[in-house]
Amino acid sequence: MGENYENIERLRRVLRDANSIVAFCGSDMVKTSGYADIESDDVFYDIEERYHASTTELYSSRCLNTRPEKFFDFYRNEVIGEQQISAGYYALAELERRGKIRSIITKDVHGIPQKAGCQRVIEPLGNIYKNECPKCKRQYGIEYIRNGDKVPRCESCNTAIRPGIVLPGEMIPNHIMTAMVDAISRADVLLLLGMTEVFYELEKMIQYYKQDKLIYIRKTPMEPNRRVNIFINDSVEAVLPQAII
Ligand SMILES: [Zn+2]
Numbered sequence: 001m002g003e004n005y006e007n008i009e010r011l012r013r014v015l016r017d018a019n020s021i022v023a024f025c026g027s028d029m030v031k032t033s034g035y036a037d038i039e040s041d042d043v044f045y046d047i048e049e050r051y052h053a054s055t056t057e058l059y060s061s062r063c064l065n066t067r068p069e070k071f072f073d074f075y076r077n078e079v080i081g082e083q084q085i086s087a088g089y090y091a092l093a094e095l096e097r098r099g100k101i102r103s104i105i106t107k108d109v110h111g112i113p114q115k116a117g118c119q120r121v122i123e124p125l126g127n128i129y130k131n132e133c134p135k136c137k138r139q140y141g142i143e144y145i146r147n148g149d150k151v152p153r154c155e156s157c158n159t160a161i162r163p164g165i166v167l168p169g170e171m172i173p174n175h176i177m178t179a180m181v182d183a184i185s186r187a188d189v190l191l192l193l194g195m196t197e198v199f200y201e202l203e204k205m206i207q208y209y210k211q212d213k214l215i216y217i218r219k220t221p222m223e224p225n226r227r228v229n230i231f232i233n234d235s236v237e238a239v240l241p242q243a244i245i
Pocket of ligand 1: 157
């Protein structure tokens, strides 16, 4: 209680005085929103058993290109899912209504921040709703992928449709990288929310933050890090709503 309580008080003061917050939403915010984390150990074994391949093999551009039926089977059943919005996202939306948010950078590909009411969202890994034919660039929504053929194909040119997400190992588009660097270098507060994974592209971004209000909130403990100004060892949904009251 003690240490976290004090840190939440500090966080409350920081948020009250902030007017250009950049928040990163890591994979713990996705899990607490009701998604199975396809990178976690229990899910990993379950998937291997059901698909006779690992998540790493299935969720890859290689699988998409060489075994698209298998890729789309996995994508439909494990990636496109039912969604719940955790309290942490509503707290971000409230901060945005108060004019305090510059950008919300999310690892999520399901548009969860937007469903909670956030508008200033950057999605470096794309999203599942905007899909495109790689050849003629015709656009397709989620339903076309969800209900379409085993391998959904373009109605104009019959090319397999490309889901609108960045798969592991693929490059984040340049204009998105630029938008993130721009946002972070102008941020007065940097909130790292539920980030547990190694997420190189985003972690590299932290170097562009030059102020002294780098705040980490996550449930798993972490090594002391001199760069971090406040660390709160609890879940985002427990901490953030309290800190904005
Ligand atoms: Zn096409």
